[in-house]
Amino acid sequence: MSAALLVQAAALPPLTQPVIGGVAIAYFVVVAIIGTWAARRTRNASDFFVAGQGIGLFTLAIAAMAATLSGFAFIGGPGLVYTVGIGAVFIVLPAALTNSMGAWVMAKRLRLLADVREMMTIPDAIGARYQSRLAQGLSAVAIIIAVIGYMATNILALGLVIDAIFAPGLGASIWIGTVIVLAYSVSGGILAGIYNDVFQGTLMALASGFVFWYALEAGGGLGQISRTLLEAEPATLGPWGTLTPLAALSFYFVFGLGSLGQPHVVHKFFMLRDARRLKWFPLLMTAALFVSLLLFIGVGLAMKALVVSGATPALATADDATPAFLLRFTPVPLAAVVFASVAAAIMSTVNSFMSIGAAAFTHDLPVAFGTRMANELKWGRIWTVVIALVAAVVAQASGALVAFLGIFGWGLFASTLVPALAIGLNWTGATRAGAIASIATGLVITLSLETLAFLKVFSFPSGVTASAIALVASLLVFFGVSWLTRATAAATLAPDVRAVMEA
């Protein structure tokens, strides 16, 4: 099982209907209004990159949920369930633990760090933890590489959705999508992104809940769906679907532990107005994520049962599962809201990537070289444009190239940031050398293994992925090098950071 399955790069069926187009336009108008409002409130780099540390609990939870889910949760995910059955659920199954784990391991530490230092980026936190400009710079490089690839993939996916709804051609759709996200990201920065995330996340959750109900209804209930699948394709309902147990459990590991290293999500902890509001964060985030993921599981299983029972024609590709289900089994207005939600999910993810990518160029790389930009707000906006344009140009390239770039995003974030950041903020024995070595290991192993696999120089046994190997290797290097240099551990910790880690 390859991470390439997580990349949305196939065309959707045509959706050119007046209601769908109308809802999509209404959705874009709301996004523009929020962007304009946020632009007026963006006065400095702190507003642009961390929303002036002024957001509340509900906003944080919904925005984190929206940034976590890309269009994959609505299109590629149900398609994967359709293809491999229950095995695909192992991508989202760790959500039962990850929100609470993130709160205990990351949220409190990052938010308290922002109380003692100026924290605008995740590399800022790494730099402060190890008093190391090199560690901060290296993590910024990892973020930049992953962001460009991730953004190209998501912008292509956004182009595919816009092309399916309005049919202006894929090339033009990619630019239209880029300009829309760019407009509110450049003017309002993360502030616009956060409040758009709240709107988009609410839309995603509502749409997912309704579609799940329709999926059960269309399939005759979960019991009938199971009976149909057990007779026609029993492997689909095995505990690992059609995957090997190792592959399914590997998903659980990479998406479980890897969730702690997703900078576009954990970066939002800096933005919370009051650290004590974290109390209800896991519950709210879990509830929002749970409802938003119902579609992921429900549509994939229901559509499979409907196809194997002959109730609906076979799909051209697995990614047609959601569009075909919506067009055949739900009222058009609901289908229209879901397609707007797909665009919403993609746009909220792209905006978050733009923000952390621009911050890496504007803030982290100069800091790594011992300097600061004079006007970080202005340069933040310039880099946001540059990153978006580069990603849009890449998205115009071949699907295979875009897929390749998108594949290693999650794995690169996980292997470079989980050890140094998530473990490092909770283990005083971690050292600067250990952090630098683990970030470098994650970078080198992820990029080299993914490239060699892409070029078909070799293939892994089922269940083994480059992302998993890189994550395990960077963790082991982190532990090993920190142990070898343990005499320096105490000197690595500044007193204020130690206070944060002991709180």
Add this chain to the structure above:
Amino acid sequence: MSAPRTVRDTAFRTLVLGVIGIALAYASAFFPPSIAFIGPWLMAIMVPLVLFATMILGAVRGTRGLGRLALPFLLVFVLVAGGFVVALLLPAEAADVRLFLGLPPRAAVILYGVGLLPLFMLPMVYALTFDTLTLTDEDIARVRAARLPGSVPTGSHE
């Protein structure tokens, strides 16, 4: 060394052990089936072990142990790791198998046991213990008192 330090040390050592176990599980996939069969079993135990050890590292406080968190952590670990092991142990179902809440037994173990049952358990535990075990006003005051001279906290720009 005091008891709370022991909890932290134990969690860290468990984390290292778990990561090594996961590395061995992946390595086993490169060997013939007589060795490769051990991979899923290792993953079923070691992956939950790594996730819970990490969670404990985050939850344990400098001068305290896990306290009231210990039991829910243990319970959820048993649910997750036990669910994976049961799914590995149970035989494949026949088409007329009895369904549990609409799913065949092994899928029900995964979706309901590993996915759904723990879903709101840990968030509720987090919320209910937050004021005493996670973050108090005194903790925040102590952290702010440790602020270095001249440092500018986030969001304080105008």
